[in-house]
Amino acid sequence: MDRLACVDVPSLALQILVRNHRDWSGRPTAVVSHDTPQGEILQINRIARRSGILPGQRYASALSLCPDLCAGTISIRTIDDVTGFIKTRLGRFTPDVEAGVDEPGVFWLNATGMGKIHSSPQKWAKAINDSLRKSGFESTVAVGFTRFGTYALARGERGEIVSINPEQEIASTRMTPLSMLGLPPTIRGDLGKLGVTTVGQLLALPASGLMERFGAQTHRLHEMANGNLWTPLQPDTVAEPIVQHTQLDLPDTNSERLGFLIKQMLNPMIRAVAARGEAITELEIKLTLDHAADVVERIRPAAPTLDELQIANLVRLRLESITLRAGVIEVALTARTVEATPGQLRLFSDHGRRDPVAADKAFARIRARYGHDSVVRAMLTEGHLPEAQFRWEQLGSSSSPKNRGDGETRNRKEALTLVRRIYTRPVPMNVRPVAGPNGVHLRGMEHEPVSNIVGPYIVSGGWWHKEIQREYHFAQTASGKILWVYYDKKRRRWFLQGEVD
Amino acid sequence: MPDVATKLDDLIAARHLRRGDIPHNRKKEKKWSLDTLAGRLVEILSVAAPARLTAAFKVVRDAQRQSESTVWITTTNSSFFPPDAAEGGVDLDSMPVVRLPLVDDIPRAADTLIRSGAFGLVVMDLIGEVGRGAHIGRGAPARLTGLAKKHDTAIIVLTGDPRDSGRLGPLVSLRAETRRGNKSSSFRGGRRGVIEVHIIKDKLQAAGWRHTEPCCGPAGLR
Numbered sequence: 001m002d003r004l005a006c007v008d009v010p011s012l013a014l015q016i017l018v019r020n021h022r023d024w025s026g027r028p029t030a031v032v033s034h035d036t037p038q039g040e041i042l043q044i045n046r047i048a049r050r051s052g053i054l055p056g057q058r059y060a061s062a063l064s065l066c067p068d069l070c071a072g073t074i075s076i077r078t079i080d081d082v083t084g085f086i087k088t089r090l091g092r093f094t095p096d097v098e099a100g101v102d103e104p105g106v107f108w109l110n111a112t113g114m115g116k117i118h119s120s121p122q123k124w125a126k127a128i129n130d131s132l133r134k135s136g137f138e139s140t141v142a143v144g145f146t147r148f149g150t151y152a153l154a155r156g157e158r159g160e161i162v163s164i165n166p167e168q169e170i171a172s173t174r175m176t177p178l179s180m181l182g183l184p185p186t187i188r189g190d191l192g193k194l195g196v197t198t199v200g201q202l203l204a205l206p207a208s209g210l211m212e213r214f215g216a217q218t219h220r221l222h223e224m225a226n227g228n229l230w231t232p233l234q235p236d237t238v239a240e241p242i243v244q245h246t247q248l249d250l251p252d253t254n255s256e257r258l259g260f261l262i263k264q265m266l267n268p269m270i271r272a273v274a275a276r277g278e279a280i281t282e283l284e285i286k287l288t289l290d291h292a293a294d295v296v297e298r299i300r301p302a303a304p305t306l307d308e309l310q311i312a313n314l315v316r317l318r319l320e321s322i323t324l325r326a327g328v329i330e331v332a333l334t335a336r337t338v339e340a341t342p343g344q345l346r347l348f349s350d351h352g353r354r355d356p357v358a359a360d361k362a363f364a365r366i367r368a369r370y371g372h373d374s375v376v377r378a379m380l381t382e383g384h385l386p387e388a389q390f391r392w393e394q395l396g397s398s399s400s401p402k403n404r405g406d407g408e409t410r411n412r413k414e415a416l417t418l419v420r421r422i423y424t425r426p427v428p429m430n431v432r433p434v435a436g437p438n439g440v441h442l443r444g445m446e447h448e449p450v451s452n453i454v455g456p457y458i459v460s461g462g463w464w465h466k467e468i469q470r471e472y473h474f475a476q477t478a479s480g481k482i483l484w485v486y487y488d489k490k491r492r493r494w495f496l497q498g499e500v501d
Numbered sequence: 502m503p504d505v506a507t508k509l510d511d512l513i514a515a516r517h518l519r520r521g522d523i524p525h526n527r528k529k530e531k532k533w534s535l536d537t538l539a540g541r542l543v544e545i546l547s548v549a550a551p552a553r554l555t556a557a558f559k560v561v562r563d564a565q566r567q568s569e570s571t572v573w574i575t576t577t578n579s580s581f582f583p584p585d586a587a588e589g590g591v592d593l594d595s596m597p598v599v600r601l602p603l604v605d606d607i608p609r610a611a612d613t614l615i616r617s618g619a620f621g622l623v624v625m626d627l628i629g630e631v632g633r634g635a636h637i638g639r640g641a642p643a644r645l646t647g648l649a650k651k652h653d654t655a656i657i658v659l660t661g662d663p664r665d666s667g668r669l670g671p672l673v674s675l676r677a678e679t680r681r682g683n684k685s686s687s688f689r690g691g692r693r694g695v696i697e698v699h700i701i702k703d704k705l706q707a708a709g710w711r712h713t714e715p716c717c718g719p720a721g722l723r
Contacts, residue, residue, distance in 0.1 A: 354570050359619035366610055370601055378583035378593045390583040395597050416716040417589035419554040420582040457721050474722055480550030498582065501554040
């Protein structure tokens with residue numbers, strides 16, 4: 001039977017904060033949204049809670065309750081980095097690890113067969129907890145059969161929990177208090193008034209009324225507990241390490257020749273690394289010797305790099321410093337990589353001659369001549385009216401397009417979308433369309449008539465400020481132009497918003 | 502026996518030789534893409550069922566996929582509709598837009614930008630105002646042609662009235678007429694229509710070739 005496990009690292013941001021400040025151990029500690037008096041308390045430890053501090057309070061209020069409070073902020077990037085680190089750690093125990101999207105600190109693992117490697121699922125779970133504890137994180141591991149079941153057990157208990165069979169898991173899950181599952185205190189209070197404090201009691205409620213009375217979050221929890229929102233484990237794919245190897249025709253001990261050979265192997269390897277959007281942090285060189293032990297050397301540049309020359313020089317220096325007991329018959333290179341910065345990728349790209357500093361200087365000249373608002377970028381915004389769906393934002397400094405690489409297929413639209421031209425000020429047209437022999441003249445008899453029209457697409461709103469009622473149409477003319485027009489009901493007039501081009 | 506370098510790369514690596522500025526030998530493909538247009542002054546016009554913006558954004562998207570810097574120059578009177586460009590896969594964050602009060606200012610701004618050598622693609626949208634083309638100075642096409650070649654930059658000029666194309670003169674390296682599909686099926690664009698790019702002038706290879714690109718209409722035209 002397939003097994004699933006859930007690892008919960010509770011209050012991940014707080015654990016990161018404490019891990020970064022070892023001297024705060026044993027003191028009231030909190031994670032705040034901003035390091036300002038108005039910052040909101042997000043997570044607290046037990047010591048802070050005993051002082052009367054609660055999540056949701058302002059930092060200033062919390063300090064008044066507990067002047068010794070140690071507080072700090074944790075960025076989303078830090079949480080992402082730590083999540084990646086924990087995933088890598090968990091990857092030592094199972095090949096399939098999925099990080100929770102909505103809840104940092106929650107991970108699901110494929111536990112099928114792992115109990116046999118560690119003699120029992122209990123020992124496997126303990127090994128995971130021990131490994132995370134060594135890294136400075138307290139966690140709970142629940143091994144079971146379902147996603148929600150393992151999640152609820154991991155949130156509700158401590159240590160290692162193993163469900164023997166699905167029925168036991170269901171029974172244990174039903175007893176999990178709702179207070180452990182992240183529901184807002186107000187919702188828990190409302191449910192508590194009805195005597196609903198556990199998952200089992202929640203499941204007894206009809207699903208249809210939950211959304212209306214208690215909101216989407218409660219409804220979702222109900223659906224998850226019912227198994228209606230089941231999804232299979234979706235582990236992140238682990239990228240294969242990039243390896244290059246070559247065999248020599250004759251054993252060779254000459255370090256210079258070996259250096260040239262490795263340099264030739266570096267070029268396709270670096271291209272492959274760059275195509276992934278990564279840079280090399282370490283290059284492992286394994287030299288297989290003729291009737292002698294292999295030699296393994298590791299080259300670490302000062303910083304992750306895609307600079308072939310730099311790596312080749314380091315390789316050359318290393319080869320010159322080692323003595324080979326026998327001739328080399330095979331060379332294997334393995335690259336350890338990390339995500340590259342846009343600057344590194346830009347330097348690597350074939351068009352590295354595009355100097356962003358020169359671009360910024362050119363833009364500065366244009367701004368000096370035409371004003372600061374002359375150099376902008378388009379930002380999409382939420383809005384109903386076409387002119388409200390974007391805005392022009394002053395450009396800070398030029399940036400390179402994101403490296404997409406040849407292998408990037410996610411979000412890669414193949415079909416173009418016809419692009420419209422939009423006039424900054426809609427052009428007023430005839431108050432009344434004029435019917436001609438070949439069609440309707442929306443723009444007057446001097447312009448070609450419209451032979452076909454699609455619409456209306458009605459946009460209305462802003463009644464609280466300046467009511468707008470527009471009926472948008474696409475009007476095709478005899479020559480094939482498609483005009484983007486609208487009828488303004490308030491002003492009783494047609495306007496030309498733009499055209500499809 | 503002395504070591505013998507068997508490859509040019511070895512001699513260069515050993516610094517016995519230096520690699521000069523060898524021009525990139527671009528494969529001449531008949532394809533509406535950045536590779537075909539790089540280093541050239543290109544004009545896009547339409548006589549009927551226009552698709553100039555769409556054709557230009559196809560090249561912008563190509564350039565971005567190749568990590569090339571692009572810039573779009575237009576007027577404050579009108580512009581492309583950014584949500585459509587974004588829906589077609591263009592990264593708006595990394596495409597600066599220069600918005601100028603007069604369409605006549607565009608060639609001068611383009612000169613400044615191209616001269617920096619910092620851009621692989623510069624688009625000049627000269628269709629600024631309804632029914633008005635740009636005044637292009639006499640020396641501008643020659644200057645732009647030279648700059649395009651020097652910096653290997655593709656310069657795309659969108660012209661409105663076909664009569665405007667005469668202003669760019671004979672120095673345009675490639676002139677393309679674009680249209681949406683064929684007339685009978687062009688209105689909605691279809692769920693999947695096409696745009697056709699017909700090359701009516703090409704200094705590097707025989708004109709007359711065509712490129713067809715699938716497309717879909719914006720919301721309301723699907």
